[in-house]
Amino acid sequence: MKKYFNFLLLLAVISIFILSCNRNDDEGIPRFPEGSRESVNQWVQDSMKKYYYWADQMPAKPDYRLPVKDFFKSLLSSQDRFSFAVDSKDPSSYPRSVRNMYGFDYAVIQLANGSVVTTVKLVMKNSPAFNSGLERGMIITKINGKVITAANAEELTSSIKDQTVIELSVGKWENDTVVNEKSITVYYGYSYEQPLESKIFEKNGKKTGYLYIYDFPDGMTPALNQKFAAFKAAGIQDLIIDVRYNYGGSVASAAALCSLIPSGIHSSSPFIIYKGNKNGGEVKRTFAQQISYDSNALDFNILRANALGLGKVYILTSTSTASASEIVINNLKPYMQVIQVGGVTLGKDMAGFMVEDKRNPKKISWQLHPVIYKVFNANGEGAYSNGVPPQIAAGEYASLPLLPLGDPEETLISSALNTIYSKSAGKNALDQSVKVLFQSDTPSAAIGK
Template identity: 40%
Template sequence: MKQVYQLLNLIIFLFVVQFLGCKKDPPSYPVGSNAYVNSWILDSLRRYYLWNESLPKKINMDQEPQLFFKSLLHANDRFSYMVNPGDPGSLPKSNRNQFGFDYSTLSTADGKLVFAVVKYVYEDSPASRNGLKRGDYISKINGQQLTTANAAELQKQLLTAEKGRLTLAAFENNSLKDIRTVELNKGMLLEQPILRETFRLNAKTIAYLYINDFSPGIAQSAISDFTVLKNENIDALVLDLRYNPGGQVAEAAGIAGLISGLPDDTPFITYTGNKNGGRKTESIGQSASSDGTLQYKQIVENSLKLKQVYILTGTTTASAAEVLINNLKPYVNVVTIGEKTRGKDEASFVIKDMQPLKTVPWEMHPIIYKLSNALGAGDYANGILPQYDVNELEALPLKVLPSLDDPLIQHAIALIEGNRSQDKQRASKRSPLNSLRILTDSRREQTDQDMLHLSN
């Protein structure tokens, strides 16, 4: 089976190379012109794009390529994008890859008090090196006081700047008092490690894992964490995906295998494309090993073989993280706690010029497939609703992860211990700032550029 799957992948790869690099009928436009690039874009989308039948008939081929690409996208397409690796201006931008942190801007109902809350700070990032931490309050960005009118614009400024200045504040009598200023310079962001903790509470051993994203190799690196947890004979696992925007389907399948220990031939995911792409189903072994970073045998040997898992979700939980939730459900009791997820039940792969001497510098990431699990369940474009609706912002200040005072972790442990009285305790600790509403969320607003990639 493995050899057949590898051969199929090779055939697909060679077809893509042939299609993109050796067209039978090259466009009759000057190489390097907008029309030349746009012809390549259009031909590719006609072949692979999920909504290829909706492509317009009359098209202005002289547009700037990125604008041309966007003009072709279906109204329901929130996630396809295109970049030129040689042009930094075309690359997706976010607070996390600029400075290494994410935040939400909050406002009281009357709009008189507006401030930002730092939700996550990446290790060894410009933000962490300048002392920024989860739970910090921000009153000003680049010297401007946050208001309901300028919150979105100040977010855009951070996305496009090489530098940023944050004024941190503390609450005194429900009002903000500035305490210090943090100067940030754009810097390199490294892959984030898995965060692991074990809680021993009332004769139960409860494991906690935070996974930041499903970048290539994360399942391989997680094997050591799962081995430790296996040796600790844990009673339950809490998997924190509240800020996980996705990544590779292979990595999600690998983590699913480490949780469940499913045999490698267990049906895991179905891809449904246009009439050219058709429909195909992969086993968990095929999916997990498809990017070449591990052998599924390693997964089974180190798996926890759990029948139940508690997964923490948020509004930025997306793509591969949602696949993990949805596609474990046929085999494991998945208990979700948090907020409704982003809603990305689709997948893409990279399309680029494969010729030795490239004539097209762009790379497309169009939506190719709709996704479903082994039972045919999918269709969560509006997000996956949690079984237990818990908003982490109900208990400010945010606690450093993992903390037993974090509302999501606290609720998971209450469920594990069968102690529902903690719901009342949680309610009593809610923020004294009533009716807070989110004006901006830096992670959510950039999730559109975090794709669930197929491994060709």
């Protein structure tokens, strides 16, 4: 009997010890039923702790009862303008913009005489707007019957993102007035991948290549290689890269572009430095390594066969120049002279990747797009969160109507060409009397990449 009593006592002590250990292990870590909103939010929190650049600034005790999108936002640093989350099962959770819904963008500007006009600045090829007859340079007088003003521009932009069809009253700008007004109906729809557009300008026997790049998708290296092969065969001596509307995309494609321009680089030449949180650490990649992250990319050495070997490059920019396109500007600087023409860029000096539930079957449909790394060039230079300022300031709206991209008389292009051919950099290109009041692709109105 005594032995039996001692056995029960020992069993009780062991049980208390196990319970005590369990309580200590779980201290501060709530447990929620699988599939509940709280459990999804806990997955979000765990993922962000692992990857988020500002993980050490996240609140220690967030409110797990919040809707998932609100919970995600509650974790973000005040320095973060770009992280977002979407539910793959809910299309309404995806960021919306005039550009990704209808395929165009516009700017509301105040002219020197005080009048306010809205000009179409971008129309994507094979987009709903393009197919409806909208053109760059047109003036929009009304959206859904409402006259656009500085006061209602942002409200109108937000409202059309909640619709599937919009009515535009548009006309052409002639002699400081709108003529030939007509109505255009634009339906929400898909915009196809944008082509690279190139031109070769020649003056006094000197050739300048021009390349407009809308974005940096994976798989673009064959198209880049083809364009540069044509430039090289033509014997161009200067190059203008137009990324004024380029939100970014694949860093591998940006690295491929960079490999085609300067002289003196090799596969082992350093291209980029990624700096993450205490889990991510520091990652360095060469040109060849970064390009290879796109499984469909051409090899570095194949690209280098068509490299131009230039000592300087002209890059056209605006506040819509972001992410991978800013990396092109910053990461070419250790290897050549970069002459930036236009406006200050957006200031997305960071990179990341999508974080999602990798279990099979997947139990959580949310996808996170957090800032994971800050990016730097081969010399360790970066920290351009306030944007990269141009050497030659030029305002796209200094002269109306806006001319087609690729036209040598277009304001930013002509500013670069003036520098190349006559050394009169940016003459009359920045008209302080013209004020930009609103743009449909500002960070508050557009999707960030």
